[in-house]
Amino acid sequence: MNKEGTEKVYLKRLEIQGFKSFADKTNLEFNPGITLVVGPNGSGKSNIADAIRWVLGEQSVKSLRGGKMEDVIFAGSDKRRPLGMSEVSLTIDNSSGIFPLEFNEVTVTRRLYRSGESDYLINRVPCRLKDVHELFMDTGVGREGFSIIGQGKVDEILSAKPEERRGLLEEAAGIVKYRHRKREAVRKLEDTEASLIRLSDIISELSQQEEPLAEQARIASIYQQYKEELDSLEIGLLIDEAQNAQNRLELLKNDINQEERECEALTSRFHGLQAQEEEQKLKLQQKEEDVARFQEKVYQENILLEKYEGEKKLSAERLSSLDREELALERELALVTENAACLLEEISRHQKEGEQLKVNLQLAKTSLKEFENLIHQEYSRHLKDSADLETLKTEHFESLQEETKINNEIAGAKQQIAGLERQWEQLKSKKEMLYREKLEVAAKVTELKRSLSENQETLAQLEKEFKAHEERLKRETVLHQELLQQNRCLMDEKNNILSRRKVLIEMERDGQGYAQGVRELLQASHHHQLKGILGTVAQLIIVPKAYETAIEEVLGGSLQFIVTEDDQCAQEAIHYLKNKDKGRATFLPLNTIKGSKPNDLLPQGKGIIGRASELVSFDKKFAGIIEYLLGRVFLVEDLPTAVKKAKETGFKYRMVTLDGQLVNAGGSLTGGSVKANQTGILSRKRHIEELAGKAAVLEDKITLGQEQEGKKEKLLQSLQVDIEGCKQRMQECSLKDVELKNRLARWEGEIQRLVRELESLKWQHEETREEKAQLQKKILSLEEEKGILREKTAVYQAKIQELQERIKNTQQEQLSKNEQLSQLRVQVATCEEKLSVHQKEEQQYIQQLRNLEQQKAGKEQELTFLKEKRQELLNTQRTLEEEQGKVQVALKELEMKLSALRIEKQNIQDILLEVGQELKQLQSKIKEKEDKIHQWQVQQSKIETALEAAVRRLTEQFSLEFHQAKHKGAQIQERRKTLQRINELKEEINALGSVNLAAIEEYARLKERLEFLTHQVRDMLEAKERLEQVIREMDQIMTRRFKETFVQVDTAFQEVFRQLFGGGRAQLILNSPENILETGVEIIAQPPGKKTQSLSLLSGGERALTAIALLLAILKVKPSPFCVLDEIEAALDEANVARFAQFLREFAETTQFIVISHRKGTMEVADVLYGVTMEETGVSRLLSVKLADVRREAS
Template identity: 40%
Template sequence: MFLKRIEIKGFKSFAEAMNIEFVPGVNAVVGPNGSGKSNVSDAIRWVLGEQSARSLRGAKMEDIIFAGSDTRKPMNASEVTLVLENDDQYLDLEYHEVSVTRKLYRTGDSEYLINRQSCRRKDIVELFMDSGMGKEAFSIIGQGRVEEVLSSKPEERRAIFEEAAGVSKYKQRKSQAEKKLSETEDNLNRVEDILHELENQVEPLKEQASMAKDYLAKKEELEEKDIALTAAEIEQKHQRWSALQDTIGHLEEQQKKTDSLVKEQEQKRSESEAKAEEIDETISRIQNDLVNVSENLEKEEGRRRVLEERGKNAGEKKEEWEKRCRELREKSEQSRKEWENQARIMKESSSRYQSLEQNYASIQEEWKKYKESRREEIESLKSEYIERLNEQAAVRNEEKYLEEQKKQLQHKHGSLAKENQEYVKERTQAEKLVENARVKKDKAAADHEQEKETWKHLQETWKEQSESVEQLEQKLYEAYRHVDQTRSRIHVLEEMEADYSGFYQGVREVLKAGKDTLTGVVGAVAELIDVPKSYTLAVETALGGALQNVVTKTEEDARKAIQLLKTRQKGRATILPSEVIRPRRLSSDFRNKLQSADGFITTASEAVNIDEGYRHIIDHLLGQVVLAESLEAANQMARLTGYKVRIVTLDGNVVNPGGSMTGGSSGKNSSQILARQNELEELREKHRDMQAKTETLEGKVRQEKQNRDETAAQLEESRRRGEEARDALEQAKEELTGAEADLEKANSKLSMYDKESSSLEEEEERLQSREKVLMENKESVAKKLRVLDEQIEELEKQEKERGEKLEQLKDQETDIKVKLAGAKESASNDETEEKRLKKQWEEESAQLEKLEHDIAVLEEQMSSMEGDEDVETGIEKLREEKESLSREMAKLRRDRVEAGDDTQQRKSRIQQLTHERNEKQQELQNHQIELNRLDVELDTRLEHLQANYEISFERARDQYPLTEDLEETRKRMELVKRGIDELGNVNLGAIDEYERVHERVTFLHEQQKDLQQARNSLKEVIQEMDDEMKRRFSETFEAIRYHFRYTFQELFGGGEADLELTDPDHLLHTGVDIAARPPGKKRQNLSLLSGGEKALTAIALLFSIVKEKPAPFCVLDEVEAALDEANLSRFAKYLRTFSETTQFIVISHRKATMEEADVLYGITMEESGVSRMVSVKMEDAGELVESAAP
């Protein structure tokens, strides 16, 4: 592998796109000072992942983008691409050429690409990790490295060896582990503090929870008894209710029946009355119809007599015309048939004549054809027939020879075919085994790949869950830290409050004594009041020292307090005996004036909360003090009251009675007391909120850990399945290899058979080809013989038939001539007769058509007289209708009498049923009243179940059956009630609180265990890293030391050098000294050597490191700048030797170095601020380098 090309655009001084093609060996980039040649080294360093602008010789990263010149504008982006030859797969990518690109825009955005595909910087760093080409590796060595070796102290020089040994990442990891260990120990301390606090709460909460459970059990029993008792009462009352329902139902059924009978009788009576009315209407209608029918009957009988006379004359005329028409139709039909028959005869005569003419013409043509003889043609065909017989004999002889050859080939082919069948069987079996093995391998590979994907997915899930657990735990421990800080602050404030910190000595002494020996002490004013935060400063200002006034119950208590201070000589205090202190309030006049003023808030006493038993105390102190929004408002209110009221603003300024004002910066002595109380309350509220958030986080941690553990189990199972799948895949591959070997053997045998068989088939094909030609010749000759034979026979037959045919044609010609004459005469006669018959039929048809038209006219005239039959029919119908109406009239009159009798009977039955219904109604009302009372009682008890227990009667009856009688149940309920009363006040929240605290304690114990394990693991990791750093440093140091001894001798041409540890017993902190003895000199420390010797010794050390940590290519940026000519020559020759294993890109302006280069690249700055690559010849290199020299 080697660096093939670098592409630069917009990087530092390279404004234009530039490509430098490198070759294996030594590549020299030369140019005068300030031309920008070292920017090539910076470009390589940058694309390999360098993030430090300082390492790239800039102040900030944007400095690497071309900044413009006098003639060019600044560019917006910088881009560098390294192209690496990767034929040996040195980099873990399946490409023969790998390009790595880095872009930077002035906006600060960056892009990273591998083979023109977008990626992360991390991907590039990982690609070059452990390749010797990373930004931290020794693949780029600048002059600064040489100076670092020369100027460093032994302890600082150690960093170079650590970098070569790869210890830096372990030191960083160790530092992270130590930081994490410190955090873990802090978290462990916090968890143990919280555990200690919670464990003190567990036992009291456990007792309270037990009492609460006892209370709940008794309450549950009481509820169950109450439900069961109520359900039993409902059941009992419901039975009576059901019995009443049945009785009421029976009575209502009887009522319904009676009502139904009454309704039925009423309906029937109505029907009878309606029927009578209907009959009366029908009788009247039928009488009218009977009169109308009689009148119509007389009219129709007169009309019938007139029509009978007209019809008689028309009928006789029609019969006569119809008879004539029938006769004429028969005659016309007979004429038509005769004409059609004659036409057919005429057509046949004409056809026969035409046919005879065609026959005559045909005979004439045949006569011409048979006149010529074909005897000469027959003789010619017989000669050709003899020649073909000779050809046929020659083909038969050759066929016999070919048949013998084929038999010999078939025998050989049969022997090979038997062998081939065996070979084919072997190959078929081998192919099946290969196919089965491939299927098995493919399935095993798919299973293995699937398990790999499953494992990867689970691994990612486990990592995400682990990170989530870690993040949640960090949040939890941070929450613990805040809780701990808040609790510590609360503890401090509570101790200050308990010690009455901030109070005067005398006040503090009285308040402390009030807890022990002194009675009647209520507390300080500051303890008794509660002030909203917005009014705190104003109230503190208004009260001033009165905040520390001590309130006692009586004057006697006050005197005892003062005597105590005198006795103990503990200072003074102001005492406010509650029984004698009287409130002071604003007059109504002042209050009215102030309330109307702008900026008025309230009186100071009203802004303070205090127990009502001591309200007069605060009224006494603040009742005549007013709160204002601002000093201007206070001045205005003071003028309204004539400067007789004390007014305090929210920011602590005061307008005193008389007009004086007090203000400025507030003091802290008095304000500490109220501020402390407010802070303490806020902290307690904050502590409760943080505790709730902490518990929520604990639940999330617990759940996420459970998820992670489940995933870990799945991951282990997936790993096991993956190993099984991998073993199955390896086994399948082995089986496939064996099967493929067997298949190859079988194919080899078949290949040998194919060669032998191919030879036989070629011979067989040659014989078959010749046989085919013979067959074609044989068939051709036979065909020609058959054709000749047929032609000769046919010609002789034709010649014989020709003579016979000529005789026949002569006879036929004579006969046809006679027939033609007769047929012509017959056709003429038939045509004349056909014309006559046609004319006769046409005349008869015209007569028939006229007569039929006359009959149609007569029929139309007669149709108008057909109404005579309709008249007769109408008369008959009218007579029948008249008789029917007469019979119906007689029946209706009988029905009318019957309907009147039925109506009278129905009225009597209705009166009887009405009396029976009234008696039943009274009985039904009595039962209904009792049922309503039961409904109310049942609703009351059902509502009791629903309102108190949210349970239906059915569920209560099924789930809470009564095991005792009603009275015993009531007594038991009274006992349970007394038991509940004896328990007194019960903290029901203690059950959940105990469970919550107990769960937290359990969780925190788990956290404590996890943190202890984590602490131990981190300590082990730190120790392992120390061991690994010692091992790596020691091994690398010895390896570099070994290379350094020989490299020094090669560079100096003799002498000796060595590396020494300043403190070999402490490998993690020891420094490194360099001792050298150039040829002809004594051994001495590096600092005592000459400048050139120092530089060459440093280069020897750097080359030794490169040998120990080899890289495919190495960039040397003016490392030989400080060497004199003699040492430079040695350096250049050694570089040439070293280039056999490592590609060098040397940035130099020294001629000796250039002479050893395989290729030179010139960098010049012809345009100010813009670097450009130029072609360089060896003889011009010196001039190019010195062109910029002064």
């Protein structure tokens, strides 16, 4: 092949850097033929196969012989640091166009960084892992194909289940890509079917809503007509009221203006009289001031006259008083002189007593000083005794510590002795155990000899068991397949139910079936964008299944009404919808909706099931809401009963039948067919629970089936294990003789070991005895030291007790002397206090003497002053008598002028009286006018209020200005008939019941959505049909190709098997030929000279050679561009290795081989030899030799 040089090279180059042990950049150039990689164990040669597998997209860390993907990056060595990236590039020749790329060479590169990031490249262009897989799909090249075959692949063929073994044939048949495409198509088909189920449920839900919503839209339309007429009439009434009020206001304003003009004229006259009155009051005030001024002058003259008279009397009294004072002073002066003489004698006596007190104080201080010195000396002795006591206590404590230390040493020595005694006992026990063990070994030798004779009998029995287990395995395998099929059917049924339940849950979560506005609000509440949304009416009530149709029909659109905590929450929700432009919704605030039970005649009798509000379940806080919606609705058995009972109650209540026919309040009827098998928003929750129950039942059945399946699998495994066990035990019987002899030799060696251990125990026993004697001597020495310390401690205790007694006596004496000291200090303080008091009294006497001398001098001066004052008073009396005569003449003139002024004042007061009377009359007339004006103004205010109320109602109720309302209101001819028509319209509106005004818009959207969904269903059904056609076509292609390939591989396998084994026969068998796409592949082999057996009964070498034969047969049918073989011939003997190598040589004509091996026979057929060494620890290096060139040179 190499001589011709015409063979095309498929795998050209492998570049490795940082991958596992290849730290440095390493290039492997591949040539046609066989390239062999050799090297000692642990050198890293298998890392080359791992590198090829990795660059082709292998994701299994286990297949790469690692724990995590980062393990493929060079981890460092003693001399090298770890690398941060691993990179492998594989270059493949594409001149034959095996790959769908317009390049003669295709280079696939894979990189991995320690951060976990990875890159894939094709011809240095970044791509996805999926692109790499698709590039090699059905080419025989790839991580799952047969281009890389290691010992693990051989083991996989040997141990795999038949269904798993068919994967090799699928790769050879080139149907892997079809199976992958079919899997994608099936997944799309399942998604399409799930979408169809979902759309069908949605259409069913929407269709069920269509008829009720159409009825609601019709009622809403009638309501709007009534409402428009009602609004027009009410606007006309308000306009009429406003215009009447305007006319009355004009007339009233004219009357008020006339009265105001007359009132102004009277007020002007009133003000003129007030000015005249003020002028006369001013004159009167001036006259009163003149009268007061002259009265004041007369009063002052009288006061002056009285003053002179009083001063004369006072002067006479003072003269009399001066005489009395002069006599008293003379007496006081004599008394002061006598008291001063007495004080002089007292001061002299007091000074003598003070001298005696000073002497007594000095004696007391001397006694106190002497006693304090005595106490100080005794206290010094007490301090010395205390210090001595503390010293003794310290020495005593140290002695106790030393004694404790010795006690601890004695206890430690005793513990060591006890430990030695335990050790001695243990040695004794061990010695006895060794003697027993020696006897047991001898018994085992006897037992081993007996076992040899029983070995042949066991072998014959095992052959019988093997045949019985093999027959039972075949029967149980058939039963197991039937159980698997049954469980798959149950699983499919459960998945369909869960899929439908999932669709219903998604519809419930997404608000399917609800109007747009309701869905938006529920989602906003779920995301906490709105507060106070408690849910829809449908979500808040639980309806028995029998009543669902009736309740859904009677509530209709009311099921979508949203219940809120209060009207404020409802207003916020309305603003939210308005701002978001997300449709409309109807709200039922808990604080405003107050439903009440009907108090009048209730329908009773046969056919009445009950009041609707009492037949549903709900939280008691929603009682008002439910009464509002269903309080006047009664559930009856059939339509005739409903009509009859409605007539009996005067059509005051709504009647609904079990099948959804309605008799409305007022007498209208609603009915017809109701579509069956539809899931409404009210029954959706029940359907979800029912489906969950069905799924749980199926789950129990599946679990039971799986348990049975598991038991059956365990049984099959147990049978397989039993078969393998029988075979294993048969092989073990032939080796048992050698094993028994080896065990006998080991037990004899064990006896020698036991003898040596007994000698060692004897020596340890003697050593323990000597150590115990030394410890006992140490304990006696420590006991002697302990006795000496105890005597020393007793002496310390006696001295301490003596000092403590002396200190106690000293403290008691100090207490007694302290009391005496206190008494002396009190005596000194008493003397000092008496002397201080005596000195203060002496000073007081001296001060009193000084005061008496001052009093005497003062009284003498005062007596001289009194005599001078008496003469002054006599002169003043004469002057006062002269002035009194002058005042009496002036007083007579003033009284004459005062009389004339009083007459003028009286004249002015008469004029003021007349003016005041006229002012009162004018004031009364003005008050009458003002009261009348006020009454008319109040009337005007009421009319204006009524006018404003009418205009405000127009604005608030109808959002119209007054001028706009004139053109929209009806013309009012007769007010009574208009009011009667308004009442009729309100009764008609009330008879309609709760009206969903959004129903018209919702109905239009519903129709549009139904048309859209129906179109989607048609599209999906067409897509489903196309997918099913594609799957059928791919099944046909895969069936045809697999059958053709199976026949070819089976033929090639039989031929290769005979060549490798030198005879015999082998065959591939399909275990389910009726199911060609899922059938497993069994391998039957009969080596030369043996019976036909399954793989599990062959020897290790035969099994490996059979697996190699199958791989070579596949390569023969579908040659791979290249093939990597990683030590697959390791289990073969030399003769089989030679046959294997010869086959490699033959196959190398069409397939390029990269072989990793250490067998000599394989090396002999290689064209290029690479050697992998590890000169540096942990780092692999590569050497290459072209053996073909060497052979040519040798020849």
